Amino acid sequence: MKIDRIEIGEVAIPLRTPFKTASRTVDAVNNILIRIVTDSGTAGYGEAPPTALITGETKASIREAIMQYIAPSIIGMEIFDLDTIMQRLHASIVNNTSAKAAVDMAVYDLYAKTLGQPLYKVLGGAKRKIETAYTISDNPIDEMLRDSMQAVQDGFSILNVNVGKQRLKDVDSLLAIRKAVGPGIRIRVEANQGWSPQDAVRIISLLEDKGMQTELVEQPVRAHDLAGLKFVKQHVQTPIVADESIFSMKDALHIIQTQSADLINIKLMKTGGIHEALKICTVAETYGVDCMIGCMLESKISVSAAAHLAAAKNCITMVDLIGPSFYKIESYEGGPLFTGGTIKLGDANGIGISAFPKAHFKKLGVIK
Template identity: 60%
Template sequence: MKITAIQTTEIRIPLRTPFKTALRTVDSVHDVLVRVQTDTGEVGYGEAPPTAVITGDTIGSIRNAIEEFIAPALVGMDVEDLDCVMTRLDRCILKNTSAKAAVDMAIYDLYAKSCGKPLYRVLGGAKKEIETDLTISVNPIPQMVADAHEAVNRGFNILKIKVGKEGLKDVARLRAIREAVGPGVVIRVDANQGWEPKQAVRIITALEDAGVAPELVEQPVDAHDLAGLAFVTSNVCTPILADESVFGPADALEVLRRHAADLINIKLMKAGGIWQAQKICAIAETCGVQCMIGCMLESKIAVSAAAHLAAARSVVTRADLDGPSLCSEDPYTGGPVFEGSRILMNEAPGLGITAVPGFED
């Protein structure tokens, strides 16, 4: 199964409501889609969002990296020689992790199809169903409370609350949400690098004292401030999840070596795809640390790839794969089924996605 062409297009999908964090506000998914074609007629699909504030990648840089560097390097290679393909993908261009991730997942899609199995089974097949949280964007308190109620009514038992823009005022916002949804709903807090280390300790301690009982706090401080992250981790009871501080395996190893976080959040767009993400899983397993699989503002193709990895590895104990649930529509055919908080893995080969807009030919 040799690669004959790698093509790109773009897709735009409106969100149900604007997505607001400490870093940005977005009202639609606008991503690059990838199709890898082979001499057998089989195709594989991938996707990458432009998340410049985190990965540095834009629509233009993603498409240029794929069309000008990655495609020429990979055309003619045999998909079934997976390690060689992934090694060349990793080395053909520096950084550009989102572009690499899109092509990586399309190659894995094809590789699993060559095995006649769904990708999660090829990767290890730990579970057939996973549960995701749903993100509540940072807004005035009444709006966040209303959004939390709506999420619970849609069947989500785990909420990821975006904060980090107003310091100690975040305590009042999180107390109001906890009072509104009751003790049975899991609350995850994501500060998106919005706090200073000592401020983070004060806020998290106040949340603990107020009975908010967050399951975890994600990336409370600047991504590059590992000393500050370690300070927060060692001075609060709530588990700390490293997100933007961990792109690839080397970052994960350094964070864990310094005891800078209790948990690791793996995102394919940061890691550069499934190939590198599996290395992070292996490091976490060795260190006895659990992982979350997360996503950027991605639609069903990229989130399906992440879901397959989450379903395959037992070290992944949490999922933040709500991209399709944030979208107002699903333009694709096939793949995992997203039913509220439940993601049911497909048994069709590969990612299971059989039709993608922009590639109908």
């Protein structure tokens, strides 16, 4: 069974409310989608969001990377020759990790479909249900309280709260949310590189002193500031997660060996897809380090792929896949079932997606 063609398009899905972090505000998901079709007609699906502030990619660069470099390198290859496909994919162009991730997950989707199994089973997993956090945007306190209470009402027991814009005032927002939702809700803090190392230690220490019971703090300092990240970890009790600081297995190994963070956040758009994410999981398992899996305002295709990886790997103990609950519409067919804070993996082959979305989709081209 050979790769016959790769179809590429784009989707625009409005969000229910704007997504706000310390670094950006987004009103809609505007992502590149691909479909890899074999000579037998079987199709696999992939997706890439343009997240220029993190990966350096735009819609135009993702489209060109796939059409001009990645797709031509793997057209005509046998789908079961997975290792060679991945070697060619990653050698076709440097960086461009989101473009690579879209093709990677579509290949894995196809691979699992040809084996007649859900992807999580092919990857060695047996979990059929995982629990995800709900992301709270960085807004004025009254809006953050409203969104937090609504998320709890909708069935989420874990909140991932975005802060980082106001430094010490972030403490007030977080304490207000804790008081509103009560002690039974797990709260994670996503600082989005918004603090200096000194401010991070001051803020996290204040939260600890005031009984915030923060489950973890994610990427408190700039991605390149590994010394600052380690400084924060050494001076607080709350677990520290490295997110934007880790793209590759090499990055993960360095963070772990230097003890610069307690946990690792895997995102397929940073790693370049499932193939490289599995290497990070192997490193984490070797050193006994837990991982989180997250996403970058992706729609159901790539969120589903990430959910399958989370269900397959025991080292992934924390999930932040906001999924379709964040969007005004959801026009995909198939995939895992998102109900409140629960993601249920089904029995469908591959990642479970069976077609491009029916609405808000535009076809861009075909590579043969």
